[in-house]
Amino acid sequence: MSRRMFIAVLPPAQVIEHLADQIEHVGPPAGRPRMTTPGSWHITCAFLGEVDDDRADRLADALPDHAAGIEPFPLRLAGIGAFPDLATPRHWWVGVDDPTGRLATLFRACRQACRESGIAVGRAAQLAHLTVARGKPAPDPEWAAAWQGYLGPEWTVDGLDLMVSVLSGTGAHYSSIARFPLGR
Template sequence: MRLFVGLLPPPPACDELVLALEAHRPRWPGLRWLDPANWHVTLSFLGEVPDPALPELRARLADAAAHHAPMTLSLAGAGAFPSADRARVFLTGLEGDLPGLADLADHVGAEALAAGAGQTDHRRFIPHLSLARCRADTDLSPLVEAFGPFSGTAWEAGTMHLIRSNFGGGTRGGAEARYETVDEWPLTARTPRGQS
């Protein structure tokens, strides 16, 4: 199954973001706006994971979660990948305990790789939440600038999710994926990792 590990913002944070986007969406009808039910912050993309690797993966992810404390985060600002003037993805960023978030992402990636389920081309972690996609390179500079002042209410990220990507008809055709949590673990350390 096709999996990734992520954090899910709580409904109030998503509702706030939906409201903030209302004025911008009609001006950009060519974008494929992602369903808020699918919004997430990816910690580690795992890709296709063979069933025999799942027990060890679950055990290692549970252990990783136990070594990290809940963290305070908020959605804020705007950006685009790979760049605002040649964008394929429009996104909002995160603020708050970004060092703790990056540490968690690194730990999750290392544990997944050790379980035979991670990606060997480990990319630099960029905390974000994808909001819309473009079919071709698009200049989203005006949208990034207009949405840049957005600053959401802080929330506590206290649970890590193992999420399955389901594509309509079993292919990755044009349909948006549906995401399904297959397991979750609370972040239970009393202090952030590396602190006493």
């Protein structure tokens, strides 16, 4: 059997609440976006796609050692952006302020654990972000401007989660199947 999986950093409740308040204050972007829900908010460290049970078990065995090698670090959500760009958005996202650079180190450690487990993941650096809208948003300079200067509360990243994504008619539903503390 296989499952659709990814590795993520899950922001704590106060960060989620702050972001939800910002979205409520600013409102949705123009167009027909599908807004993501607070229960789905995460920062993807590595997207794995379909993973069979054997490789998932090997990954769950490898991740603790990789996580232990990275000390907890401060992080905060900051600003707004879009993929592929602000002029032609397909996804709106909130950026990440990583003053120590350890999130990039965590991304690399996750990719290495995946490779050791026989799971193919890209080697390219990825842009740390949290997706807030998908689908058919329209370019919305006023909406983007309302986010300039957004700075969420700082928190300490102290672990990462191995997540399962189940697709349904109402979108993807995520659940953590294992949590791995950092620095232990």
